[in-house]
Amino acid sequence: MNSNRVLQVESITKVYGKDDNKTEALRGISFDVLEGEFLGIMGASGSGKTTLLNCIATMIKPTSGKIMLKHRNISSFKGGQLADxxxxxxxxxxxxFELLDNLTAKENIILPLSLHGITGKQAESKLYELANRLDIVGVLDKFPSQMSGGQKQRVAAARSLISNPSIVLADEPTGALDSKNSKILMDKLSKINKEHQKTIVMVTHDANVASYCSRILFIQDGCLFHELRKNIETENTDNFYERIITVIAQMGGGSANVL
Incomplete structure (x- = not known):
């Protein structure tokens, strides 16, 4: 894994409402994400994990603090900078999934490229490379209504990767899948992360899914509660899973409470 910091989150807070109705969703969270890292974020429902992901995605603006992507302050982006x-x-x-029902899998995947004027052979070669990696070549001409849930999520994964982004943000990517399709998706994402050094930040409530990560941040009441790092050389996913379950139990309420 590269030691370059691709993302720096510095003292992020997010406050909703005022006075008696004030809710602090994030309370000064700071962490870095290294290039090629697979970072998991876990926490109970309402802990702030999705709020944090949406701040990084610029879907919501933090109340204070800053988020740096490749040393650029994305919190200050506006207009064209933000769209880019x-x-x-x-x-x-x-x-x-959030696929467009009236577009085929192929059209859904290349949509981010066509929005930025990239078409033709360049788009086609990227498309088929990803379709092969994610085992979805057979559904490229199908509409979402003709695909299984697992196929739809792998099409959505291809769409998230097609523009070769600096970072992929995944919000409960297995939440709508059964255990078999969850494993297929996570095996594919893990392989892409390892072989292509693709940086992934994923929110999940599932300890099995989290065990694919190289590091996990546990969030409780808008603050960092704990951090786990997988020993890549000596630890397999089963061992890491056991350590994840231990931390979840320490957070109170057992694994069923970490939503």
Whole structure:
């Protein structure tokens, strides 16, 4: 893994409402993400993990603090800068796929490229490379209604990767999948992360899914509660899973409470 910092989150806070109705969703969270890292974010429902991901995605603006992507302060981006960041620097993988029903898999995947004027052979070669890696060549001409949930999420994964973003943000990517399709998706994402040094930041409630990560941040009440690093050389996913479960139990309420 590269030691270059691709993302720096510095003292991020997010406050909703005022006075008696004030809710502090994030309370001064700071961390770095290295290039090629697969970072998991876990925490109970309402802990702030999705708020944090949406701040990085610029879907919401933090109340204070700053977020740096490749040493550029994305919190200050406006207009064209913001559109470029969303279109080229980040890929977003949603829980519910968010595919356009009236487009084929192929059209859904290359949509981010066509929005930025990249068409023809360049788009086609990227498309087929990703389709092969994610095992979705057979559904490229199908519409979402003709695909299984697992196929839809792998098409969505291809769409998030097609513009070769600096970072992929995944929000509960297996949340709508059964265990078999969850494993297929995570095996594919893990392989892409390792072989192509693709940086991924993923929110998940599932300890099995989290065990694919190289590092996990646990968030509780808008603050960092704990951090786990996988020993890449000596630790397999089963061992890492056991350590994840231990931390979840320490957070209170057992694994069922970490949503």
């Amino acid at each position: 960041y969303r279109g080229k620097e980040i890929g977003y993988l949603f829980q519910e």
